Amino acid sequence: MCPILSRENYFLTVINEANQHEVKRGSLEQGMREVLLELAESVRSNEAISDNLLHRVNHIFEQYQAVRLKVSLVSKIEDLFSDEDKVERTSQQILLHTEFVDEPDQLKRKYMEAIISLLEAIEKNTFNLQTCIHCGDWYIPYQRAKVAKFCSSNCRNRHHYIHRKIETQASL
Ligand SMILES: [Zn+2]
Known part of the structure; x- marks a missing residue:
């Protein structure tokens, strides 16, 4: 028996709001945010998680x-x-x-649950993580959509709309 420790894919929520969080330099929260983003980045770029990164995650688990x-x-x-x-x-x-x-609502709890939920997702299966080319949000693309570039149809429409506008202005 192995209990699930976090809300599924909770890391997406936290990563996408992380730039609004105020974290002090050198704080535990800052270290957690870095670790969270580096883990996500290694999934996105399909790279192996380094020993150094695992070591830092374990160090955070020890501290908190x-x-x-x-x-x-x-x-x-x-x-x-x-x-x-x-x-x-x-x-x-x-x-x-x-x-x-x-x-x-505590920031360190948010980051901890985000890190755990990301590790649980990595542990469970291989999955894709991408960032939207329009709004920059992280998202998990649908399995079938191999070349998805946008987090939502809203962003896709908005992106195409802006590009059409730019092209129209350029041709005037
Ligand atoms: Zn988007």
């Missing part, structure tokens, strides 16, 4: 113990089928999981 173990009771409704009727029975189960020590 962000998750703790927790055990909870969950009730599970079981459907028991017999020949004549359906019987519902509630049974109790324990669930061993983890939770973050800090609140979700």
Whole structure:
């Protein structure tokens, strides 16, 4: 049993808002932001993650113990089928999981969850990461769209609109 530690693809949210965060030079948060961006960059450029980068991630994990173990009771409704009727029975189960020590709005927690969610995505499968050529946001392109350049149809339309405008002005 290996619990999932983070919200799926949470790193995209954090990377795309990272330039609005105020982080102090030399702070833990700054180190976490760098590590997060370098991990994302290595996925985007399809490069192996260096020993040095892994070492820095582990160093951050040592400095900031962000998750703790927790055990909870969950009730599970079981459907028991017999020949004549359906019987519902509630049974109790324990669930061993983890939770973050800090609140979700804390910057270091945000970066930690982002780093973990990116590592979980890397661990799980190979996936693509790209940056939109219009707005610069990071996104995961759909599997089928091999040559996707935009994070959304909005950006694609906007990009083509601006280019048409520039071409029209150039021909005047
Ligand atoms: Zn975009």
